[in-house]
Amino acid sequence: MPFFRKTTLGCSVWLIVAAFAHPAAGFDSKPPAQRGAALGLYSEDPAWSYVDFIDEMSAAGVTHVAVVIPYYLKTSRSSKIYAHPRFTVPMHTVRRTIKDIRDRGMKVFLFPILRVEDQSDGGWRGVLAPKNPDRFYAEYTTWISRFAKLASQLRVPVLSVGSELSSLDVDEPRWRSLISHVRSLYGGKLTYSANWDHYEEVKFFDALDFAGVTGYFELVPEGTRPSTEDLVYGWRVYHQRLMRWAHLLGKPILLTEVGYLSQRGTASWPWKEGADEPLDLEIQRRCYEAFCRIWNDEPRLAGAYFWNWFGWGGLTSKEYTPRNKPAHCEVSRWYGGTCPDKVSP
Numbered sequence: 001m002p003f004f005r006k007t008t009l010g011c012s013v014w015l016i017v018a019a020f021a022h023p024a025a026g027f028d029s030k031p032p033a034q035r036g037a038a039l040g041l042y043s044e045d046p047a048w049s050y051v052d053f054i055d056e057m058s059a060a061g062v063t064h065v066a067v068v069i070p071y072y073l074k075t076s077r078s079s080k081i082y083a084h085p086r087f088t089v090p091m092h093t094v095r096r097t098i099k100d101i102r103d104r105g106m107k108v109f110l111f112p113i114l115r116v117e118d119q120s121d122g123g124w125r126g127v128l129a130p131k132n133p134d135r136f137y138a139e140y141t142t143w144i145s146r147f148a149k150l151a152s153q154l155r156v157p158v159l160s161v162g163s164e165l166s167s168l169d170v171d172e173p174r175w176r177s178l179i180s181h182v183r184s185l186y187g188g189k190l191t192y193s194a195n196w197d198h199y200e201e202v203k204f205f206d207a208l209d210f211a212g213v214t215g216y217f218e219l220v221p222e223g224t225r226p227s228t229e230d231l232v233y234g235w236r237v238y239h240q241r242l243m244r245w246a247h248l249l250g251k252p253i254l255l256t257e258v259g260y261l262s263q264r265g266t267a268s269w270p271w272k273e274g275a276d277e278p279l280d281l282e283i284q285r286r287c288y289e290a291f292c293r294i295w296n297d298e299p300r301l302a303g304a305y306f307w308n309w310f311g312w313g314g315l316t317s318k319e320y321t322p323r324n325k326p327a328h329c330e331v332s333r334w335y336g337g338t339c340p341d342k343v344s345p
């Protein structure tokens with residue numbers, strides 16, 4: 001988990017950061033071409049419609065929706081990939097939701113992910129260690145091929161071949177073979193979503209169209225109450241590092257997930273999905289603002305996807321979703337959309 005403290009770069013960086021600051025009014029918004037947000041298909045009711053979420057995203061200025069479909073492994077040592085009877089939507093729901101998105105003039109980033117059902121041993125997709133690797137990769141190839149065929153049939157412009165598989169994505173030959181197979185089925189753009197603390201270890205990005213990275217970087221030391229400027233500083237360090245990396249790759253970057261819980265401390269551990277700290281809508285808003293300020297008018301950023309629109313939202317919600325919270329207005333402000341009146345306490 002890399003973290004760079006302010007003292008390592010000196011006062012000169014504060015001058016650089018100041019150039020990225022913008023006032024609350026008159027912000028010259030220049031977001032990336034893919035003005036994205038993720039939509040997890042997480043309802044346990046396969047007939048449930050996501051159109052209200054999609055309409056909200058459209059009103060906020062979102063142009064690209066990452067459609068997230070979770071499939072499961074029983075444990076981190078398992079090889080069999082399966083549709084969970086409660087938490088995986090059927091393919092007809094995926095198709096319907098993609099149609100609903102496209103009917104509103106928005107584009108789709110198809111983003112299937114793996115989850116581990118039994119995490120009692122601390123397992124998650126970043127530490128998978130299948131007992132039978134050959135069987136796992138055979139299963140994985142069959143699974144991702146299904147989505148490649150769907151993306152081809154529906155003319156989806158962007159597909160992810162994997163997400164945060166840090167213990168497995170170092171196996172370069174297997175992934176190059178997998179990517180080649182997916183290309184034989186699908187003619188659109190491909191990415192892989194590397195974990196924020198591992199992306200430099202992934203060696204097959206040259207075979208893809210976008211270098212995908214999740215954006216859960218630790219922006220400030222734990223236990224602090226950061227200002228927006230502190231958060232801008234934290235993001236600036238990672239921005240520089242990512243730009244150096246992108247230059248070496250010669251690939252545009254996709255920030256496939258950028259999200260913050262509306263909880264106290266989230267800027268120090270934005271990846272901590274199961275946190276339950278006191279409600280803090282303002283720190284979530286500041287994190288969004290800092291992100292938009294740093295990445296505004298960055299030509300090497302192909303797109304950013306805020307995580308995750310799915311959720312009840314509102315002024316009592318501690319979830320990742322920005323909907324109907326002050327962070328919602330930061331999305332709208334950068335993407336050129338409208339801010340809902342109901343976010344005001």
